[in-house]
Amino acid sequence: MLRLLITLALVYGGASAAGGVAAKDPWPEGGRLAVYMCAEDAMVNGCDAGAATPEMVQAVRRTLEADPRLSDLTYTSPEAMLADSKKLREDNRSNVTPLFDAEELADFEPELSEFGGMFNAVIARTADLVAVDADYPGYPRTPGFPGSWGASVTPRPYWEGKGGDLFVMMCGERAKWSARTCAGGRGAATPAEMRAVEEVLRGLDGGVVYPVSRAFSLWEATEGDVRESLGKPLDPPDFEVTEAHHSEMFMVDLPAAPDPALLDRLIRMPGVLWVQ
Numbered sequence: 254m255l256r257l258l259i260t261l262a263l264v265y266g267g268a269s270a271a272g273g274v275a276a277k278d279p280w281p282e283g284g285r286l287a288v289y290m291c292a293e294d295a296m297v298n299g300c301d302a303g304a305a306t307p308e309m310v311q312a313v314r315r316t317l318e319a320d321p322r323l324s325d326l327t328y329t330s331p332e333a334m335l336a337d338s339k340k341l342r343e344d345n346r347s348n349v350t351p352l353f354d355a356e357e358l359a360d361f362e363p364e365l366s367e368f369g370g371m372f373n374a375v376i377a378r379t380a381d382l383v384a385v386d387a388d389y390p391g392y393p394r395t396p397g398f399p400g401s402w403g404a405s406v407t408p409r410p411y412w413e414g415k416g417g418d419l420f421v422m423m424c425g426e427r428a429k430w431s432a433r434t435c436a437g438g439r440g441a442a443t444p445a446e447m448r449a450v451e452e453v454l455r456g457l458d459g460g461v462v463y464p465v466s467r468a469f470s471l472w473e474a475t476e477g478d479v480r481e482s483l484g485k486p487l488d489p490p491d492f493e494v495t496e497a498h499h500s501e502m503f504m505v506d507l508p509a510a511p512d513p514a515l516l517d518r519l520i521r522m523p524g525v526l527w528v529q
Contacts, residue, residue: 292369309400331368425500433500446524470499
C-alpha cells in the first residue's frame, strides 16, 4: 500500500517523477495485478492444504474474468514457471557478464513442487489501483481465494517505453550509510546546480529528459516489501531508509550514443556524483 500511496500522490499531484513535467509527460495510466497460487512446498498462510487444485485455479480465473476493472488476464502454470526458472539459470551461465552471482546459483535446483502458478491482469485505470489493492490483498492476508496465498498490485512503471541512454546522478545529502555523498563530504546538489545540469541536458538535439526525484527513488528502493518477496518475511533493516539516502537523478533518451566530450563536461559540473 505504501508504494501505491506514493505513486498516486505523484500522479494526482500533477507531477511526474520530476514533479515538473506532468503536462508534457504524465505518469502512465493503470497497472497490473498478480495473484499467486499455492505450491506443494509453499510455507505461507493459506497454503496448509498444499498445492492449488485445478478447480481452485479455475475458481480464481472466473472471479478475475468477472472483474470489470481487469483485462488481458493470463495464467502461468507451475510447469511454465519451472521452465522459465531453468532457462534463466542457463542464460545466466552463457552471459559474458552473468546477471546473477554464479556461486549463489550453484545450489539452485528448482523443482516443480516450489511453483504454484500465477495469474496476471491489467488494471486499465489508475483510479482503480487502490480499490483493487484492497480487494485482493497481499501476504500475510490472502485475497479470499482457496489455494492462493496473496496478490500484488503494481502501478504501470513510469519508465515504460522510455529507454534511457544517459544517466546523471547528482550529489546527495551526508546521510549515514548513503552511497550518494560526493567527495569532500559536501551536501546535496543545490537547486542552482540542478538547473545548470538540466539546462545542458535539455539542450541536446533530439534528447528527452526525465528528472528522477528522491521520493521516486525511495519508492523504487522500498517496493521490494513482504508482498514482493514471495511471502517470505523480510529481515528488519539495520536503519531506516529515507529520502536522505537518495539523490536527484536525470535520465535521458538520446537518438545516438552520447558524445564523450559531453560526458566529460557533465562529470565536471558542480553537484554531479557520476555520469553513465
